[in-house]
Amino acid sequence: MPSTPVLALFAALGAFCTIVFVRNKKPESRRFPPGPKPLPVIGNLCDLPFKDEAATYNKWAKEHGDLVYANVLGRHLLFVNSLQIANDLFEKRSVNYSDRNGLPMINDLMGWKWSFGHMPYGERWRKHRKMFERQFRPAMAPTYWPTQRKEAHRLIRNILETPGDLREHLRHNAGSVIMKVIYGIEIAPRGDKYIEIAEEALDGMAKVAALGAFLVDIFPLLKHVPAWVPGAGFQKKAAAWKRAVLSMRDLPFQAVQEALANGTASPCFVSRLMNDLDSEVYADDQMEIIKGCAGLAYAAGAESTASSLSSFFLAMTLHPEVQIKAQAELDAVIGPGRLPGYNDRSSLPYINAIVKEVLRWNPVAPLGLPHMVTNDDTYNGYFIPAGTTIFGNTWAILHDERNYNQPMKFWPERFLMADGKEHEMVIDPAAAAFGYGQRICPGRFMADAQIWISVACILTVFNIAPALDDNGMPVEISAKFQSAMIWSV
Ligand code: HEM
Numbered sequence: 351m352p353s354t355p356v357l358a359l360f361a362a363l364g365a366f367c368t369i370v371f372v373r374n375k376k377p378e379s380r381r382f383p384p385g386p387k388p389l390p391v392i393g394n395l396c397d398l399p400f401k402d403e404a405a406t407y408n409k410w411a412k413e414h415g416d417l418v419y420a421n422v423l424g425r426h427l428l429f430v431n432s433l434q435i436a437n438d439l440f441e442k443r444s445v446n447y448s449d450r451n452g453l454p455m456i457n458d459l460m461g462w463k464w465s466f467g468h469m470p471y472g473e474r475w476r477k478h479r480k481m482f483e484r485q486f487r488p489a490m491a492p493t494y495w496p497t498q499r500k501e502a503h504r505l506i507r508n509i510l511e512t513p514g515d516l517r518e519h520l521r522h523n524a525g526s527v528i529m530k531v532i533y534g535i536e537i538a539p540r541g542d543k544y545i546e547i548a549e550e551a552l553d554g555m556a557k558v559a560a561l562g563a564f565l566v567d568i569f570p571l572l573k574h575v576p577a578w579v580p581g582a583g584f585q586k587k588a589a590a591w592k593r594a595v596l597s598m599r600d601l602p603f604q605a606v607q608e609a610l611a612n613g614t615a616s617p618c619f620v621s622r623l624m625n626d627l628d629s630e631v632y633a634d635d636q637m638e639i640i641k642g643c644a645g646l647a648y649a650a651g652a653e654s655t656a657s658s659l660s661s662f663f664l665a666m667t668l669h670p671e672v673q674i675k676a677q678a679e680l681d682a683v684i685g686p687g688r689l690p691g692y693n694d695r696s697s698l699p700y701i702n703a704i705v706k707e708v709l710r711w712n713p714v715a716p717l718g719l720p721h722m723v724t725n726d727d728t729y730n731g732y733f734i735p736a737g738t739t740i741f742g743n744t745w746a747i748l749h750d751e752r753n754y755n756q757p758m759k760f761w762p763e764r765f766l767m768a769d770g771k772e773h774e775m776v777i778d779p780a781a782a783a784f785g786y787g788q789r790i791c792p793g794r795f796m797a798d799a800q801i802w803i804s805v806a807c808i809l810t811v812f813n814i815a816p817a818l819d820d821n822g823m824p825v826e827i828s829a830k831f832q833s834a835m836i837w838s839v
Pocket of ligand 1: 467651790793796797798
């Protein structure tokens with residue numbers, strides 16, 4: 351005779367299968383978009399990739415079209431593979447397509463609840479977003495240019511000294527700019543305590559970001575299982591990451607508070623906002639919002655900017671002809687003896703085209719950041735249920751032959767007309783590379799300025815070429831696109 355716990359387990363499993371079966375059974379009028387064939391109950395669970403996700407989702411786009419539907423254990427997933435549909439849903443119906451999924455591992459166990467990048471669409475998110483956007487809108491961008499330019503100069507000095515440490519230099523560059531702009535903190539050349547903590551927090555995020563990486567995101571009730579229960583190792587991992595996540599948010603913020611109290615704070619995102627706190631009544635709440643906005647900036651901005659510059663180096667190594675053209679433009683406009691500045695930008699269209707092509711050719715977030723659908727909807731006759739996780743498939747959109755001729759080719763000329771001026775008919779990759787609708791990246795103007803100044807300065811002083819092997823021959827390089835949430839540096 352089976353024991354009572356075993357019977358209970360079977361009963362629970364039976365109930366779960368029934369719920370999934372009933373949820374998946376749809377009336378004829380509720381037709382989902384096409385997608386890979388699901389199995390009973392588990393749906394497309396076995397089709398989910400655990401690495402290089404974008405490759406699988408792009409294959410689905412080729413097989414099933416611009417809107418692809420999958421179902422994993424009753425959870426609805428939707429992949430948007432065309433810019434037209436991305437605009438229709440994320441922009442025109444943005445009120446319904448701007449939510450985020452509640453991810454128990456990230457939000458509840460790892461302590462990211464304070465991050466507005468993870469917050470549900472609503473009043474609290476809006477307050478954060480408004481405060482953040484106000485500091486990073488286009489009119490504010492020039493405020494950060496001196497820091498970005500100074501750090502670009504430091505970057506080229508660092509690369510000159512130790513070219514073999516390129517990755518570290520790119521990460522240091524991105525981290526330095528953000529810590530200076532947000533907290534007014536100069537980070538140490540190596541082993542900075544704030545950066546080390548932040549990297550630990552982000553390492554955790556990268557490990558849990560893939561769909562289905564942790565079962566607790568599929569079965570949220572597992573979040574209540576205590577850490578000592580066999581198989582609940584995720585609880586211990588989450589607790590360690592949580593310490594890093596909260597330290598990343600709190601420690602630099604405390605440093606600015608102390609500097610403000612001593613009168614030694616330099617102007618920065620946090621000090622400006624703290625000085626502007628408008629009333630005693632809401633001060634605590636506003637301070638939490640400032641802390642949260644500041645804490646998210648490093649998490650959202652550092653890796654992504656470094657990753658773009660890393661793609662730039664790869665592209666230049668593979669395309670010496672692009673470098674030669676860029677350097678001819680720089681020689682003609684800048685001349686000898688100085689480095690480019692932001693005032694030169696409008697006279698350097700080919701450098702602008704390289705920046706656009708970097709964002710298009712190897713987008714930092716190939717699958718964007720998933721949004722969640724708030725209410726049931728219908729699009730082109732297809733049913734899109736509330737709670738659907740919806741991905742803007744940025745890689746597919748930026749490699750769509752309908753918009754970009756020979757999309758796999760790194761070819762900045764696509765953005766220029768025969769007379770060298772900017773081509774207005776070719777879609778700017780910023781339309782997808784920075785996400786969609788109301789959730790579009792609020793740091794995009796700062797990011798664009800930073801990539802631009804770095805690219806312009808690097809091409810002014812360096813020729814980028816593959817390293818040499820022990821026989822003095824160039825190491826063979828090829829572009830392999832692997833993707834997770836962020837294309838890793
Ligand atoms: C090349 C650099 C960057 C790229 C490619 C990039 C891309 C993205 C993408 C794809 C999203 C998700 C948008 C969506 O949900 O549809 C996002 C969100 C976000 N990004 Fe960026 N980003 C970059 C740099 C930055 C920088 C420098 C900052 C801060 C200074 C920043 C702050 C944010 C924030 C706060 C969010 C969350 C927005 C929200 O959920 O409302 N990003 N970014």
